[in-house]
Amino acid sequence: MRESRLLSYENGLLLLLGISFGIVFFDRNALNYLMPYILDDLALTNTQIGLLGSGLALAWALSAYFISAWSDHCNRRKPFLLAFIAIFSCCSILSGFAQSFLMLLAARVVMGLAEGPFLPVCLAIMNQVSTPKRRGLNAGIMQNVFSALLGTTVASVILVLMAERFGWRNSFFIAGLPGLICALLIWRYVREPEAPQAAATGGAPAAGFFNGLRTLLRVRNARVCALISCCMVGWLLLGSTFLPVFFTEYRHISPLHMSRIMAALGICSALGGSLVPALSDRIGRKPVMIAFCLVSMLAPLTAVFFQGPLWMMGAIMFVGWCGTGVFPLFMGVVPGESVSPGLAATAMGMVVCTGEIAGGFVLPAVAGWAADQTNLTAPILIAAGCACCGGLLGFFLEETVPVRVKAVQARAEILN
Numbered sequence: 001m002r003e004s005r006l007l008s009y010e011n012g013l014l015l016l017l018g019i020s021f022g023i024v025f026f027d028r029n030a031l032n033y034l035m036p037y038i039l040d041d042l043a044l045t046n047t048q049i050g051l052l053g054s055g056l057a058l059a060w061a062l063s064a065y066f067i068s069a070w071s072d073h074c075n076r077r078k079p080f081l082l083a084f085i086a087i088f089s090c091c092s093i094l095s096g097f098a099q100s101f102l103m104l105l106a107a108r109v110v111m112g113l114a115e116g117p118f119l120p121v122c123l124a125i126m127n128q129v130s131t132p133k134r135r136g137l138n139a140g141i142m143q144n145v146f147s148a149l150l151g152t153t154v155a156s157v158i159l160v161l162m163a164e165r166f167g168w169r170n171s172f173f174i175a176g177l178p179g180l181i182c183a184l185l186i187w188r189y190v191r192e193p194e195a196p197q198a199a200a201t202g203g204a205p206a207a208g209f210f211n212g213l214r215t216l217l218r219v220r221n222a223r224v225c226a227l228i229s230c231c232m233v234g235w236l237l238l239g240s241t242f243l244p245v246f247f248t249e250y251r252h253i254s255p256l257h258m259s260r261i262m263a264a265l266g267i268c269s270a271l272g273g274s275l276v277p278a279l280s281d282r283i284g285r286k287p288v289m290i291a292f293c294l295v296s297m298l299a300p301l302t303a304v305f306f307q308g309p310l311w312m313m314g315a316i317m318f319v320g321w322c323g324t325g326v327f328p329l330f331m332g333v334v335p336g337e338s339v340s341p342g343l344a345a346t347a348m349g350m351v352v353c354t355g356e357i358a359g360g361f362v363l364p365a366v367a368g369w370a371a372d373q374t375n376l377t378a379p380i381l382i383a384a385g386c387a388c389c390g391g392l393l394g395f396f397l398e399e400t401v402p403v404r405v406k407a408v409q410a411r412a413e414i415l416n
Contacts, residue, residue: 018146025151050368057360059112067117068349087114089179096172120348123332136277139328144273152266229355231390238383276325294391296323337400
């Protein structure tokens with residue numbers, strides 16, 4: 001019996017979608033880890049570094065909502081996944097051919113259009129397939145564990161080593177190949193989920209993208225999660241975009257030592273990405289989101305102010321990076337538990353969209369400009385402020401974890 005549960009379709013799907021999203025983040029983060037090499041080659045300014053992240057984020061944001069809503073409207077998931085992963089893998093390869101800032105920006109924007117809806121559609125599939133008591137855990141593993149291991153830990157080490165030996169362009173060429181392999185595996189093994197019951201009864205956003213958006217904006221948790229997403233996506237992307245350059249250019253840490261610090265943060269994301277959502281399955285989504293958003297302030301503040309040994313700085317930042325564990329909650333689990341199944345991908349897409357526009361598009365550009373006007377501490381301190389705001393917004397959430405909601409309802413019935 002144990003073996004059959006271990007080899008279940010739920011676990012196999014979790015593994016394949018998790019690895020595939022890890023490849024998405026590997027491709028997205030490749031630019032950040034290769035930036036110390038690209039910086040001089042293409043003569044980029046800090047503002048242009050911020051714009052590269054902003055351009056991808058804006059494309060990611062718009063496609064996250066509209067294409068996710070399209071997926072809900074069509075009641076189809078698998079064809080979308082196949083198209084997404086093939087396109088963004090090809091765009092990673094095209095990044096290696098860039099001869100100017102504008103060419104590199106164009107490749108990243110097209111990549112963002114393909115990558116944006118990938119997470120909401122994957123989370124919608126996992127929400128539908130997962131048993132209720134594993135919903136938070138599965139979302140955390142799918143979104144954070146593999147994205148951290150592949151997109152942060154492996155990417156930061158492998159890409160820097162390859163850039164040192166073969167040049168940054170060849171690193172981009174190789175980064176795009178694993179995604180094409182994942183596309184073949186998805187085509188072979190992933191089954192198209194059954195249409196949600198809500199879609200069959202008219203609960204899906206069949207009336208159009210904007211009617212679906214109006215429906216979601218009436219849901220309190222959807223609104224709060226969208227605001228938290230603005231803050232925490234900003235925290236993550238400012239850190240991911242500017243920390244490598246901050247360490248090498250401002251604190252004069254070697255690229256190899258920088259890559260080890262970032263790799264340690266990746267390991268933290270992998271651990272926190274499963275443990276934090278699993279903890280929320282037991283004690284509730286709301287307290288976990290408040291606590292770990294506030295803990296996230298440690299990472300950027302340590303990077304700026306800590307003057308001790310590198311290993312100790314990395315250890316403190318490791319603790320602060322546990323805030324990545326809340327991403328599956330506000331991007332997937334809480335919105336998915338707050339709306340009907342037929343609106344799940346649309347709700348998740350809306351949260352991703354707003355977070356990417358504010359935290360991914362606006363903030364990196366503003367932070368890059370601030371860095372040019374002052375120094376590279378500016379974007380890191382802005383990231384700390386984002387984490388603080390995310391924690392405070394968590395107080396406005398309504399609890400959605402099934403066990404605690406049932407307990408509250410039972411107590412209410414007794415009192416009545």
